[in-house]
Amino acid sequence: MLAIDSLWVRELLRFLRRPNCSLSALALPAILFLGSDSLRPASYVLVASFTLILATLAAVDDPADQFLQGVHTSPAPRISIVLAKALAGVTLAVLNGLVLGALHLL
Amino acid sequence: MNALEVSGLRHRLGVHDALSGVSFSVAPGDVFAVLGAKGSGKSTLFSIIATLSAPTEGNVEIFGIDVVKKPRVARWKIGVMFPSPSLDPLLSVYENLRHHGYLYGLTGAALARGIERSLERLALMPQASVRVSALAPGAKRRVELAKAILPEPQLLVLDEPGSGLEPAAGRELVLDLKRLRDDAGTTVVFTTAATNEAVLADRVGILQKGLLIAIGKTADLTEPIGRLES
Numbered sequence: 001m002l003a004i005d006s007l008w009v010r011e012l013l014r015f016l017r018r019p020n021c022s023l024s025a026l027a028l029p030a031i032l033f034l035g036s037d038s039l040r041p042a043s044y045v046l047v048a049s050f051t052l053i054l055a056t057l058a059a060v061d062d063p064a065d066q067f068l069q070g071v072h073t074s075p076a077p078r079i080s081i082v083l084a085k086a087l088a089g090v091t092l093a094v095l096n097g098l099v100l101g102a103l104h105l106l
Numbered sequence: 107m108n109a110l111e112v113s114g115l116r117h118r119l120g121v122h123d124a125l126s127g128v129s130f131s132v133a134p135g136d137v138f139a140v141l142g143a144k145g146s147g148k149s150t151l152f153s154i155i156a157t158l159s160a161p162t163e164g165n166v167e168i169f170g171i172d173v174v175k176k177p178r179v180a181r182w183k184i185g186v187m188f189p190s191p192s193l194d195p196l197l198s199v200y201e202n203l204r205h206h207g208y209l210y211g212l213t214g215a216a217l218a219r220g221i222e223r224s225l226e227r228l229a230l231m232p233q234a235s236v237r238v239s240a241l242a243p244g245a246k247r248r249v250e251l252a253k254a255i256l257p258e259p260q261l262l263v264l265d266e267p268g269s270g271l272e273p274a275a276g277r278e279l280v281l282d283l284k285r286l287r288d289d290a291g292t293t294v295v296f297t298t299a300a301t302n303e304a305v306l307a308d309r310v311g312i313l314q315k316g317l318l319i320a321i322g323k324t325a326d327l328t329e330p331i332g333r334l335e336s
Contacts (some may be wrong), residue, residue: 002213003208075210
C-alpha cells in the first residue's frame with residue numbers, strides 16, 4: 001500500500017512539474033469548452049482522454065529514465081506499479097475535469 | 107555463509123552465451139570487483155544478481171537466499187545501483203530518497219533518519235532540496251549511491267558505478283564504497299571496465315567473453331604485471 005501511495009504521489013508531482021503536460025491536457029478541451037455550449041459535455045470526455053493518454057505516455061518514458069528498474073529491484077510488489085499508474089491517471093483526469101467544471105461555473 | 111555465492115552460471119542471449127559457467131563467492135564485508143571489457147558479460151551478471159533476470163542455468167544465492175526461487179526475499183538484502191541514472195530528474199534529492207524508502211516500507215522518523223544518514227555519508231546534505239536535473243554528473247552518481255544504501259542493505263550491487271564520470275571521480279566513488287564497508291560492514295560487489303577502479307577492491311574477478319578467467323586478491327593479480335599507477 002505504501003509503495004502504491006508513493007508511486008501515485010510521484011506521478012502527480014511529475015505531472016504538475018511538467019507545465020507542458022498540464023497545459024496540453026487542458027488546452028484543446030478548454031478551447032472547445034469556450035467555443036460552444038453544445039460541446040461542453042464532449043470537452044469533459046476529451047480532457048479525461050487527453051490526461052489518460054499523457055499518463056500512459058509517461059509510463060512509456062519511465063523505462064528510458066530507468067527509474068522503474070529501481071522499483072523492480074525493491075521488495076515492493078510489481079502490481080503496485082500498475083495500480084499506482086492507473087490511480088494517478090484517473091486522479092489527474094478527475095482533477096482536470098474539476099478545473100473545467102470550475103470554468104463552467106464562472 | 108557467504109554474502110554472495112554464484113555457481114555454474116550460464117546465460118544465453120539469442121545465439122550466444124553471455125555467461126558460460128561463471129562461479130565465484132564473496133565473503134561478508136568484502137569489496138569485490140568484476141572487471142571486464144564491453145561485451146564480457148558484466149551487465150548480464152549484474153542483472154541476474156540484482157534479480158532483474160533469471161539465468162538459463164546455475165544458481166545465485168545472497169546470504170543463502172536463492173535469487174531465482176525467492177527474488178522478493180533476496181531484494182530485502184540488496185541495494186542496487188544502475189549504470190545509467192535511475193533517479194527521477196523532476197524530483198529533488200530528498201524526494202527521490204523518500205520515495206525509495208517507501209518502497210522498502212520505511213516511514214516517519216525511521217525514514218527521516220535513514221535519509222539524513224545516507225545524505226551525510228555521501229556529503230549530499232547541502233543539495234537535499236535541489237532537483238536532480240540541476241545536479242552535476244558526479245553528484246547524481248552519489249545520489250544514486252545514497253539511494254542504494256538508504257535501506258541499509260547487507261549487499262550492495264553496482265553496475266559500473268563510475269560510468270559517465272571522470273577517472274578521478276570514478277575512483278573517489280569506489281573509495282566511498284570502501285568507506286561504507288568500513289562504517290557499516292556492507293558487502294560490495296561492483297562491475298567495471300576501468301582497471302584503476304578495480305584495483306581499489308579487496309578481490310577482483312576478470313570476466314572475458316562470459317568466462318571468469320582470473321580471480322583473486324587484487325595484489326596477487328597485479329603483482330605479475332607490476333604495480334598500476336593511477
